[in-house]
Amino acid sequence: MRFGVVQFPGSCDERDAVLACERVGEARLVWHEEADLGGVDAVVIPGGFSYGDYLRAGAIARFAPVMDAVHDFARAGGPVLGICNGFQVLCEAAMLPGALLANDGLRFVCRQVEIEVASTATAATAGCTIGERLSVPVKHMSGRWFAPPGLLAELEAEGRVVFRYAPGQNPNGSVGDVAGVANEHGNVVGLMPHPEHAVDPLCGSADGLRLFESLLRSAAPAPA
Amino acid sequence: MAMKARVLIRPKQGILDPQGKAVERALPALGFAGVSHVRVGRxxxxxxxxxxxxxGLCEKLLANPLVEDYEIETVPGTSSEGASATDPSSARIRPGVPGSEAG
Incomplete structure (x- = not known):
C-alpha cells in the first residue's frame, strides 16, 4: 500500500501526513508540478496554506499540474483524502460539494474537537462505525463548510455527510455541524479536522489512525 | 486593444459575512451611527x-459562484499603452499588495 501526499508551495502538514500514512503503509511526497502520481494506491492532500491562500483558500492550488492526475485517479475510483486546506482544494476543484468560508467567529481556531462518523460508505471511514466519536484537532481560519439548504439535504439523504462535529463542538459555524463530506462514489473525502495530527497517544489521541486504516482497507485489493 | 476592467466580488445574499458584521459592530464605538448591512467583498x-x-475568468477563478456574486465593470477604449501616464483615473490605479485573505 503506497500513499502519495501532495505538496504545494505553502503546504505545511505534509510531513505529519506522511508519518500518519507510514503507520499503515508506505508514503512519499508528490510535488505539485508532478503530472504523474507514480502508481500510488491512495492520495492525501494535506493541510497548510497552498499558494498563500491568495484569492480564496484552495482556489489556485486546483490549477496545479498534479491536480489533473488527482482528478484522473479519483475518476478511476482511487481513494483521495483532503485534510483542511486539502479539503478546501477539493471543494474549489469541484471534486467535493460545498465551499469553505471564514469561521463565523472570525478567529483562527486551534483546539481538540470530537467528531462523529456519519457515514461508513466512504474510503476514509470504511473501517469505522456510525456514531463513533474521534478526538482530533482543528486549526483553521476558513473552515465554515457551506452548502445551500437543498444541496445539504441531498447530501444527507445520499449519506455523503461523513463527519459531524459532536453536539456543541462546532468550531466554525459550518451548516449542519458538518466537518467532512464525500463525493458521490465515496472515494473522495474531505474534512477540516486533522486526523494526521492524531496518530499517537503521545499527542493526546490516536483516533486519526482510523481514517488511515480505512484508506488501507479501501485501497487494498479484495481478498481472493 | 486592451481594456481595463474591475471585478467586484461579494458574498451572496443570505450568506453570513462575519467580516461585514465585525466592521458594522465596530462603527458605533467610533462614533459612526446609522450604518447597517455592511458586507465586505473584494x-x-x-x-x-x-x-x-x-x-469565464470569474466563474472559474476570481469568484466561487456557489457563495459569491460578481460584477464586471469594463472601461472600454482604455488602452493600456500610454494611458497610465496621462489619464488621471488610471493613475489612481496603483500596483500594490493584494488584499490578504487569511485562510
Whole structure:
C-alpha cells in the first residue's frame, strides 16, 4: 500500500501526513508540478496554506499540474483524502460539494474537537462505525463548510455527510455541524479536522489512525 | 486593444459575512451611527484584450459562484499603452499588495 501526499508551495502538514500514512503503509511526497502520481494506491492532500491562500483558500492550488492526475485517479475510483486546506482544494476543484468560508467567529481556531462518523460508505471511514466519536484537532481560519439548504439535504439523504462535529463542538459555524463530506462514489473525502495530527497517544489521541486504516482497507485489493 | 476592467466580488445574499458584521459592530464605538448591512467583498482590477472571456475568468477563478456574486465593470477604449501616464483615473490605479485573505 503506497500513499502519495501532495505538496504545494505553502503546504505545511505534509510531513505529519506522511508519518500518519507510514503507520499503515508506505508514503512519499508528490510535488505539485508532478503530472504523474507514480502508481500510488491512495492520495492525501494535506493541510497548510497552498499558494498563500491568495484569492480564496484552495482556489489556485486546483490549477496545479498534479491536480489533473488527482482528478484522473479519483475518476478511476482511487481513494483521495483532503485534510483542511486539502479539503478546501477539493471543494474549489469541484471534486467535493460545498465551499469553505471564514469561521463565523472570525478567529483562527486551534483546539481538540470530537467528531462523529456519519457515514461508513466512504474510503476514509470504511473501517469505522456510525456514531463513533474521534478526538482530533482543528486549526483553521476558513473552515465554515457551506452548502445551500437543498444541496445539504441531498447530501444527507445520499449519506455523503461523513463527519459531524459532536453536539456543541462546532468550531466554525459550518451548516449542519458538518466537518467532512464525500463525493458521490465515496472515494473522495474531505474534512477540516486533522486526523494526521492524531496518530499517537503521545499527542493526546490516536483516533486519526482510523481514517488511515480505512484508506488501507479501501485501497487494498479484495481478498481472493 | 486592451481594456481595463474591475471585478467586484461579494458574498451572496443570505450568506453570513462575519467580516461585514465585525466592521458594522465596530462603527458605533467610533462614533459612526446609522450604518447597517455592511458586507465586505473584494475588487480585482485587470487589463484584458478585447474579447477576453472575463465571465469565464470569474466563474472559474476570481469568484466561487456557489457563495459569491460578481460584477464586471469594463472601461472600454482604455488602452493600456500610454494611458497610465496621462489619464488621471488610471493613475489612481496603483500596483500594490493584494488584499490578504487569511485562510
Amino acid at each position: 475588487m480585482v482590477e485587470l487589463e484584458a484584450e478585447d474579447g477576453a472571456d472575463l465571465e
